[in-house]
Amino acid sequence: MEERERWVLDPLVGLGPLRFGMDSDEVDAALSGVREGHSQVAADGGSWVRYEDIGVTGIYSPGMILVGVAIDAMEGPLVRLREVGLIARVPSQARAEITHLAHREDATVRVNWSGDPEIAAWGVSMGTALEYGISSHGHNPERRDRMITSALFVSAELAESPYETGPVLHWCDVREREKNSGSWPVKTDQERSHWAWSPLKAVGPLRFGMTPRQEQTHWAARSRPAGRDTFRTGGGAGEQPGNGR
Numbered sequence: 346m347e348e349r350e351r352w353v354l355d356p357l358v359g360l361g362p363l364r365f366g367m368d369s370d371e372v373d374a375a376l377s378g379v380r381e382g383h384s385q386v387a388a389d390g391g392s393w394v395r396y397e398d399i400g401v402t403g404i405y406s407p408g409m410i411l412v413g414v415a416i417d418a419m420e421g422p423l424v425r426l427r428e429v430g431l432i433a434r435v436p437s438q439a440r441a442e443i444t445h446l447a448h449r450e451d452a453t454v455r456v457n458w459s460g461d462p463e464i465a466a467w468g469v470s471m472g473t474a475l476e477y478g479i480s481s482h483g484h485n486p487e488r489r490d491r492m493i494t495s496a497l498f499v500s501a502e503l504a505e506s507p508y509e510t511g512p513v514l515h516w517c518d519v520r521e522r523e524k525n526s527g528s529w530p531v532k533t534d535q536e537r538s539h540w541a542w543s544p545l546k547a548v549g550p551l552r553f554g555m556t557p558r559q560e561q562t563h564w565a566a567r568s569r570p571a572g573r574d575t576f577r578t579g580g581g582a583g584e585q586p587g588n589g590r
Contacts (some may be wrong), residue, residue: 350399350422353433356467356502360414362425365500369394369409378400385515393516404499404512412503412512418474418495426467434494436473443471455491458508460525461494468504470497 359365362375373379377581390407400420404413416432417422424431429442443462447454449468457463461471472495503510503559510518540549547553552561 349420349433352422352424354424354467354469354498355468356426357499357529360498361422363403363411363414365411365413367411369403369405369411372403372411379455382486387511387515389511391512391515393512394485402516404516411500413497413507413516415497415516416495418472418493419476424496424498426469431469431471432494433476436471436492438495439494443469454525456525458519458522458524458534460527460537463507468499468501468507470507472496476497481540568582 350361354360357365363372364375366377373381376396376399379396379399379401382395384392385395386392392405392409394403394405398420399422400417402415402417402428403411404415406412416422418433421423421432421499423433427446429439429446431439431443440462443464444454447466448497449529452464452466454462454464457470457472459472461473463470473492474495476491476493497507497513499507499510500512503513507513508517514520538549542548545553553561555563
């Protein structure tokens with residue numbers, strides 16, 4: 346984290362040294378000669394350019410005019426709005442702070458295609474990515490056990506629906522992807538049953554060797570619907586009886 350640049354967001358105007366409306370030469374100069382990596386030009390003249398080493402992607406409208414900036418979760422500058430850090434954060438913590446700030450500034454927070462916060466008044470659409478770190482055995486990247494935040498920042502003309510605009514769709518077309526409602530599907534520990542495992546014998550009240558009828562009798566005897574208990578089968582993740590999952 347210490348090696349990453351720290352940028353401040355000026356909503357709908359720019360972030361760090363970048364300003365929406367700059368042309369590509371001005372962006373290159375603002376980034377002090379950072380080398381360009383992957384890029385792609387659309388049929389209408391729009392394009393996107395990935396700036397290597399700093400985790401920044403510039404999104405351009407026809408004429409190579411900067412209209413969006415995507416910040417990578419792992420490599421991008423640590424962007425801040427007021428007192429709220431937006432990049433490389435635990436998503437739930439970032440969401441809570443963004444929501445608090447938005448309410449304070451009378452801005453509306455909605456959910457984007459990935460289920461993450463989106464605030465049109467700021468031109469901000471949040472995202473997440475799996476965190477990686479350096480392996481303890483060397484310099485190879487190693488997957489961590491959490492997600493961290495990334496973000497797309499756009500100019501005023503794209504802010505209402507960033508992922509439905511031509512320049513952003515050319516960079517990341519999400520039209521065929523399943524939308525996420527943003528709801529949290531995992532039950533808390535207090536809501537879940539706690540079962541003991543007897544190796545090779547049983548899991549909670551279920552005994553290996555039970556017949557389907559015996560299992561049905563067990564669930565019928567429960568005072569609450571069977572669907573509220575979770576159990577493990579075949580070493581897989583928790584499932585709910587009767588849900589067909």
